[in-house]
Amino acid sequence: xxxxxxxxxxxxxxxxxxxKIECRSLDFQATTMFWYRQFPKQSLMLMATSNEGSKATYExxxxxxxxxINHASLTLSTLTVTSAHPEDSSFYxxxxxxxxxxxxxxxxxxxxxxx
Amino acid sequence: AQKVTQxxxxxxxxxxxxxxxxCVYETRDTTYYLFWYKQPPSGELVFLIRRxxxxxxxxxxxxxxxxxxxxxxxFNFTITASQVVDSAVYFxxxxxxxGRRALTFGSGTRLQVQP
Numbered sequence: 101x102x103x104x105x106x107x108x109x110x111x112x113x114x115x116x117x118x119x120k121i122e123c124r125s126l127d128f129q130a131t132t133m134f135w136y137r138q139f140p141k142q143s144l145m146l147m148a149t150s151n152e153g154s155k156a157t158y159e160x161x162x163x164x165x166x167x168x169i170n171h172a173s174l175t176l177s178t179l180t181v182t183s184a185h186p187e188d189s190s191f192y193x194x195x196x197x198x199x200x201x202x203x204x205x206x207x208x209x210x211x212x213x214x215x
Numbered sequence: 216a217q218k219v220t221q222x223x224x225x226x227x228x229x230x231x232x233x234x235x236x237x238c239v240y241e242t243r244d245t246t247y248y249l250f251w252y253k254q255p256p257s258g259e260l261v262f263l264i265r266r267x268x269x270x271x272x273x274x275x276x277x278x279x280x281x282x283x284x285x286x287x288x289x290f291n292f293t294i295t296a297s298q299v300v301d302s303a304v305y306f307x308x309x310x311x312x313x314g315r316r317a318l319t320f321g322s323g324t325r326l327q328v329q330p
Contacts, residue, residue, distance in 0.1 A: 144320045208259040
């Protein structure tokens with residue numbers, strides 16, 4: 101079956117620094133990738149949708165200058181949290197979908213802790 | 216706008232009991248998909264089922280069964296003879312078809328199965 105990986109699986113960074121999270125589709129070409137955020141004991145909320153080769157579409161309330169998304173290839177999307185603050189600490193999950201396909205496959209998630 | 220409601224925040228049962236997790240959705244789309252995911256403590260989402268809005272047949276997979284009723288906009292999930300390994304957070308989700316197909320998640324139901 102289709103596999104999506106995320107790297108790193110967890111990261112601790114200091115306040116004010118930037119951290120990059122990678123989302124890769126390992127055995128299919130993902131024309132669309134989604135980034136979700138999940139705060140402790142809460143649901144998953146869509147942050148942005150990225151299509152390969154074009155700018156990401158951000159959900160209302162998500163700062164595009166703070167959460168930089170790049171989908172430069174059909175197998176890789178990156179989320180960079182810039183100038184991280186403790187309130188950015190969360191579980192970030194990506195999912196990927198092939199063009200025309202109904203299924204989307206979720207990565208295992210990245211737990212970010214900002215100290 | 217789409218909305219998924221999981222009114223049960225937390226359910227606790229004793230092993231071998233049957234348990235039903237409720238899901239009610241709202242959408243203006245005539246075509247959509249409904250999903251159930253399991254999220255164990257590790258955080259990784261485990262796909263359980265996808266149901267097309269045109270297919271109202273109930274489905275059974277081992278100890279799991281799903282009841283889709285369009286008339287009441289509900290997509291309930293029943294676990295028969297629950298086991299300790301079923302302990303997790305369960306999410307119901309909805310996506311539009313066609314469209315970008317990002318998922319709208321419910322708030323989740325935490326199921327605790329006691330031995």
